[in-house]
Every structure is written in structure tokens, then in C-alpha cells.
Amino acid sequence: MPKVKSAKSVIAKSDEGTIQVTFTIPFEKIKKTKNLVAQELGKGIQIPGFRKGKAPLSKLLNHISKNTLLEKTLSKLLPELYSEIIDKEKLKPIVLPKFEVIKANDNEDWEIRATTCELPEFDLNDYKSQVQGALRAKSLWTPGKTEAKSPNKPLTREEKEQEVIKTLLSSIKISIPKILIDNEVDSRLAKFLQRLERLGLSLESYLSSVGKTAKTIREEYERQAREAISLDLILTKISKIEKIEVKKEKIDEAIKAANADRKLAEKLDTPEQRRLIELVLKKRSALESLVEAI
Numbered sequence: 001m002p003k004v005k006s007a008k009s010v011i012a013k014s015d016e017g018t019i020q021v022t023f024t025i026p027f028e029k030i031k032k033t034k035n036l037v038a039q040e041l042g043k044g045i046q047i048p049g050f051r052k053g054k055a056p057l058s059k060l061l062n063h064i065s066k067n068t069l070l071e072k073t074l075s076k077l078l079p080e081l082y083s084e085i086i087d088k089e090k091l092k093p094i095v096l097p098k099f100e101v102i103k104a105n106d107n108e109d110w111e112i113r114a115t116t117c118e119l120p121e122f123d124l125n126d127y128k129s130q131v132q133g134a135l136r137a138k139s140l141w142t143p144g145k146t147e148a149k150s151p152n153k154p155l156t157r158e159e160k161e162q163e164v165i166k167t168l169l170s171s172i173k174i175s176i177p178k179i180l181i182d183n184e185v186d187s188r189l190a191k192f193l194q195r196l197e198r199l200g201l202s203l204e205s206y207l208s209s210v211g212k213t214a215k216t217i218r219e220e221y222e223r224q225a226r227e228a229i230s231l232d233l234i235l236t237k238i239s240k241i242e243k244i245e246v247k248k249e250k251i252d253e254a255i256k257a258a259n260a261d262r263k264l265a266e267k268l269d270t271p272e273q274r275r276l277i278e279l280v281l282k283k284r285s286a287l288e289s290l291v292e293a294i
Contacts, residue, residue, distance in 0.1 A: 005029065007077075009085050016175030017120040019091060022102070023081055025110045030073065037072045038064055070104060074112065082114055092118050095179060117177035124172055124237060131290050134167040135160060157291065164290045165231060174230050184225035185218060192221075235283035242289070246281040254281065 005026040012020045038060040047055040047063055055063070078099060086093065093116040102111035139155055155163070196206055207213060238244075254277050255268045267273065 007081055009081070011085070011089060014177075017117045017177045018179060019093065019116050019118060021082070021085055021097075021114045021116075023078075023110075023112045023114070025077065025081070025112065027107055027109050029077070030110050033076050034061075034069055034073045037069060037076060041068070041072065070101070074099065074101075078112065078114070091116075094119055095183060098179065115179055117179050120174055120177060120233070122172060122174040122233070122237075124234070124241070127168060127172060127234075127238070128290070128293065130171040131164050131167050132293055134163055135293070138163050160291045161287065164287065168234050168290075169227055169230055172230070172234055174233060176226055176229050180229055181222055181225050184229060185221045188221050188225065189218070192217075232283065235286045236279070238286040238290075239282040242286065244282045244285045244289075246278050246285065250281055251277050 005028060007023050007025040007029065009024070010022045012022075035057060038057060041064055042055055042057075042060040043053040045055065045060065045063065046052045047059055050056075050059065061069070082097060085091070095116055097114040097116040100113045100115070102113055104110045104112075135155070138159075193203065196203060203214070207217070251274055255274075268277065
């Protein structure tokens, strides 16, 4: 019996970190996997004239919908193919891949594209001087500037924090991978739609009341997502460069703060969640260190 050909892959990388892997999967491999999938699904299928799970393969292939077969076949093939190329090329993806079917015709090789991304590279530049200069300038009173503060009334902590964030975002340029922005926008939009549903509002009625379109709402969320991701990456990098550490007691305090919700507290008190809390606290410390610089 001839050996089934292996799948081929082509990798394309963009400057901002997006990675696209296009797999060409021989139809022999597709057919073999599809038959296995049909047999697995067939164990729970009752087809007239046959005992449950005993129908021949030809009947199963005609009975199971093409979409189901395609989805289940790819679900069986793609994780292994994707994992192999990640290991082989020593890629470091930071998000789960999005798969797109390019071609899936019978008796032809299939083409599937996976899109993911790595952390974008960027330079912090002289971020401390930029922040300190911005805070000093904001604190100075200039005659004729009606919105300027009196020199006797310093910036509040919240105003300082907003100025630090504004300066970091304007002075440090990062090209954010599109998939990162899309994921964040989709997450925010899903939460937004849930809020509307709880209020008993439809998206159409909300858009009409605020004079916006679905397109403008998404554009607003894209801008917010870009800024949020940029700030997260910047503060993460600063916390590493400055070797910021978070004591175990601080993490315990953060978990204890959720004790009013016992189920939430239990979810937070796991090794994985504790690591996430530690990262959040490190970024918070990085921001606070800049706010307190002056």
C-alpha cells in the first residue's frame, strides 16, 4: 500500500509580527482522515436498514452532512500540522490561530491558512525622560493659558497617570498585529452586546439613539483596542527591564479582595490565575513608578 504524502506548508511573516501558514494537504490524507471521522461519527448514527453503528462507510459518507465532515476532518488534522510547523520553525505565537479554508474540493489537495502572531518588537526609547518632561511641562503655569493650573495646585495623581499613559502611547510606536486587534475588538463588542441585551436594547435602537453606525462603533473599538494593547505591551516590557517583582503577599491580597464572591476567589486561587495576577500587578507597579517619578 503506497505511503500517503505529507502535507506541505508555506510561512509568510509581516513586519508587525503577523504569521500566516498555508498548508497544502494531499487529498489522499484528507480522504483517509475523512473516512476515519465518518466511522467514528457512525458509531452513534442509526441509518434505516442497518443496526446502530453498523452502517457501511459509503452510507455514512452520504448520510453525514458535508459541513460536519469538513469541520471534523480539519479538527483532526490541523492541530497536529500546526504544532509540527511551530516546533520546526521555532515560532512563538501568542494567540490561538484562526484557520481559513482556501480550497477544499473533492479529489484535489486542500489548502488551509492559519493566521497567528508573535510579540511585536519595539524600542522603549528614552521613555523616562519623555514622561518626566511631559509631567514637568504639564505642571508649569503659562500666562495666557486659561486651562492651565496654578503653580500652587499640582496635578492630581489621576491626572499624572493619564499624562504618563498619553506620553507613553505617543512616544513609543508599536505596529500591532491585526489578529491581536481583531481579537480584542471582538471581545469588547461581545461584552457590549451583552450589556445592551441586559438593558433590553437592540443594537439598531442603540445606534439610532447615539447617531452612530456599526462601522463607526467598530472603528472606535479598534482605536481603543490598539491603545490598550500598546499600553499593555509597553508596561510589560518596562516591568521586565526594571526587574519589578511582586511579593506573594500582594497576590494574596488581590485574591482576598475577591472573597466577597467565594466562587470568584476560588477561581483566582490557582497557579495559572496567580501568574496572571502577578503580571497585572507588575504592570501596575511599572505605571506607578513613572507617576511617582516627579
